[in-house]
Amino acid sequence: MDINALLISAGINIVLCVVLFSFYSVLRKQPSNVNVYFGRRLASQHSRRVDLCLERFVPSPSWILKAWETSEEEILAIGGLDAVVFVRMLVFSIRVFSIAAVICLALVLPINYHGRDRTHKHIPFESLEVFTIENVKEGSTWLWAHCLALYIITFSACTLLYIEYKSITNLRLLNIVGSPPNPSHFTILVRSVPWSSEESYCETVKKFFSHYHSSAYLSHQMIYKSGKVQKLKDDAEHVCKVLKNASLEKTCKPSFRHCCSGASTNSFKKISNEMDSVNGGTDNTDMNLETTKKECAAAFVFFKSRYAALMAAKVLQTPNPMLWVTDLAPEPHDIYWSNICVPYRQLWIRKIATLVASIAFVFVFLIPVTFVQGLTQLDKLQKMFPFLRGLFKEKIVNQVVTGYLPSVILVLFLCAVPPMMMLFSSVEGSISRSARKKSACCKFLYFTIWNVFFVNVFTGSVISQLSVFTSVTDLPAQLAKAVPSQATFFTTYVLSSGWASLACEVMQIFPLLCNIFQRFILRLKEDALDSSISFPYHTEVPRVLLFGFLGFTCSILAPLMLPFLLFYFFLAYLVYRNQIINVYITKYDSGGQFWPIAHNTTVFSLIFSQLIAMGVFGLKRSTVASGFTIPLLIGTLLFHQYCRQRFLPIFKSNSAQIVIDMDMRDEHSGRMEEIYEHLPLAYSQPSLMEDASSQPQCDKRHEDMDRGQSSSEDMEKGKELFKKDRPRPVQRSVSLNSDKSVLGLNL
Incomplete structure (x- = not known):
């Protein structure tokens, strides 16, 4: 791929972004789109009135200024701690890649460009490989510059990571201390309650906690089987029970005539109510038996203090760890009721099943990835398949196909991944919505890093060499060779998946189309339109972390990517702040649980970039640069271990x-x-x-x-x-940037 192909890809994405952002600035001013672009404000104000500009059909950057001026205290009050953590991820990325861009563009890029004694073409006709480390000749003494840049980037990233981890940990503690009383602090979830033929689950729970936690136990609340299927089953059983005890002449015939006469009966409940009225109601014993039958082997247990609930949740209740399993209860709005009644003994089977399904889905996704890599290397494929030469005679067509089309196809295929990962996380058995979204976030992150990076690298190397790896021992060397050559594809991927995705995000294309369909085709009233959308952390966090992974890996290998990547993070900072302020409704908050994922992924990116750099230095026969990378690798591992011991327990x-x-x-x-x-x-x-x-x-x-x-x-x-309808922000007197101690804990 040459510079022209990259510029064409950048031009297409720039035009697309400008058009979509202009459309957005106009559409957001239209009264008919208020529920699409101001859903959060409508939900919080309980009003459909918003401030509309007079010039409704003229694009304006007012939303950019509003997003820029909004303080982090307001973001915390609006979106909760998770929103602040997500914004901090973008701020961290902007800072670290600004440093990387300055160092690599000023020091590394000229060395890569002049790495070999060759006659250079005009810049627009140069191949992108000329700007990568591949162009540096073997044994070059200038490779120390790459090693120095790697040291600067690693030290900057670790320093900023420590500052952010410390600040977010302090924020989490302040959020807990400064919030109103939280019912989840007094409550534990008990599962795998042992079954007894002599007493109900309710009596078993009461007897156990009254005996072993007598001083702290307050009360409990059983969890019952629920859902539409369970409701139909219970109604049918109740009807059968009443039919068995009732007289056929007095109750059955009139009821069935009534049903056949065309009266509206949408369940068995109406029949049972009529029969109960004739028979004088249901016996209390039958009701108790019915309630006992619907009970799950799970309950919420309430304690008199937060400390008692915390100790009860963390302590092993019996010598058998499969019985009386306790966890801290999620917040009321965070509970995923569909999984509460899942038997505890099934969870390990569900996790194995979802793991197998995820692996199978990864293998299925190899097909589109291989196809995408084939488009990026048409010159190699044309040698294998000569009939392709006639299809791509025009140079402009060849540049569009190799520079823009592959990344677009990959992005379209990736759109099907988040719903699948959310389904896997639901089947896995998460008891809270935030835990389900966190699990889907991790799965999607692993999936994208593996398929977007590793599979593209390996398949691209196979197509390029027209051969497969001979043994597993060749993989590190092949990876060191393949990553620099595939860096150009990742640059175009940042353009297509990054810039274009932000434009689509701010446009809210799918909700906009649904709004148009409901309003102008179905003719629904404004009150019937649903605008409650929560922030998709399970898709946006992996996307940001994937771009960070690509940036760290390719920073010294292909520095030309860094300006495009830095522009993406700047644009994402404005777009996502606007979406948090106006669009997304915060229904629950995990308390910043996404930051440990971001920290671990960033450290993994640093370590992987160091390993790749060490391999490339070895292939370039620079023993000094390769040797100096080893202490950097050890230091990064020690830093990660220190952060795990110092900060991670506070998030658990x-x-x-x-x-x-x-x-x-x-x-x-x-x-x-x-x-x-x-x-x-x-x-x-x-x-x-x-x-x-x-x-x-x-x-x-x-x-x-x-x-x-x-x-x-x-x-x-x-x-x-218990203010359950919104996250509990810290008090206004608390500064987000404060590093003061919390209850004697000097952070």
Whole structure:
């Protein structure tokens, strides 16, 4: 690929971005698109009024200025700690790759360009390989510059990583301390409750915790089997039970005539209600048996203090670790109710099944990746298949096919990956929505790094050499040869997958089309249009980390990528801040759990770039540069181990010191009784709230609480106590950049 092909690809993406951003600046001003581009503001203000510009049909950069001026305190209050962590990822990338771009463009790129004694063409007609480390001749003494650049990039990345890890850890602690009382701090989830033929699960749980946690146990709430299938099954069983006890002459015939007469009956429940009214209602014993039958071997257990709940969640309850399995309960809005009743003994089978399915999906994805690599190396394929020469005679067609089309095809195929990974994470058995999204994020990250980088490198090397690797021992050497040659493809991938994806992200193409279809074709009212979209961390975090991986790996090998990559991070910083402010609704918050993933991926990128550089230095017969890379590799590993010991435990569990101080603070203020009173209300099972036959007053209170329309003083206190509709930001008096100690913990 030559510079012309790269410039054509860049030109196409620039034109596409300018057009889409211009359309967005106009479409966002139209009243009919308010629910698409201002969904978060509509949800928070409960109003469809937004500030609309007078010049509605003229593109303007006002949204860019608003995104730039919004402070991180406002981002925290709007999107929670996860949004701040995501923005910090972009800020870290901008800082580290600014340093890398300055060093590599000023020092490494000229050495690569003049690495061999050759006659250079005009820059537009130069091959991109001339700007890579491949152009440096073997035994060159100038390879020390590449080693020095690698040292500077690694030290800068590690320093910035430490600063960000320390700051985000402090933010997490401040968020816990400064938040209103959280029901999840007093609650644990108990699974794999042992079955007993003599008593129900409810009685078993009460007896166990009353005996072994008598001083701290408050109450518990059983989890029941739910869902549409379970509801139909329960209704059918109830009808059969009533039919068995009822008289056929008095109840069955009138009911069936009533059904056949055309009356609207959408379930078996109406029949059962009629029969219950004739028979005088269902016996209490039958109701108890029915409730016992619907119970799962799981329950929420409430404790009198945060410290007691923390200890109960972390301690092994019985000598058999497969019974009485305890975990800290997720926040009420974070619970993934579909997986709560999954038997604990099935989880390992589900994890193995999803692992096998993920591996199979990776192998299936080899087909489009190989096809993409074939397009990038048409000259090699034309030697194998001469009939292709006639198809690409025009030079402009050849440049478009090799410079733009491959990355676009790969991006289109990658669109099918996130839904599959989310499905795998759901089947895996995650008990919270944030854990499911975090699991999907890790799967998508592994998938993209493997398929976008490693598979492209290996398949490109195979096509280039028209042969396969002879043995496993040849893989490191082949990888060191293949990565520099494939760096040009990754540059075009940054253009297509990076710039274009940001333009599509800000346009919200799919919600926009759905809005047009619902509004102008289905003629739905404005109130019927749904605009509740949560931030897709499971797709955007892997994309940002993948670009960081490509940047670190190719920084000294192909420095020409860095300006395009840096522009992507700048643009992403503005686009995602705009989306967090206006579009995405924060329904739950994981407390910054995505940062350890970002830290680990960045360290892996640094180590991999050092290994590749060491291999390239060896192939170039520069023993000095190769030897000096070894201490850098060891230092990076030691830095990673220190961060794991210093910061990672804070993301896995709350500290006893913090929760005890919070308990003492609430006891002195007299709020504990209010917290105890409203704990069961926070974990009401949504599917049971619609059942009018089971505690109708309690269900009505829960429905009111979900809508924010409580009519009683009790619900008003609960709403103030547990603010579940939005993340709990730190207090305004706390500075995001503060490195002060939290409860005596000097970070």
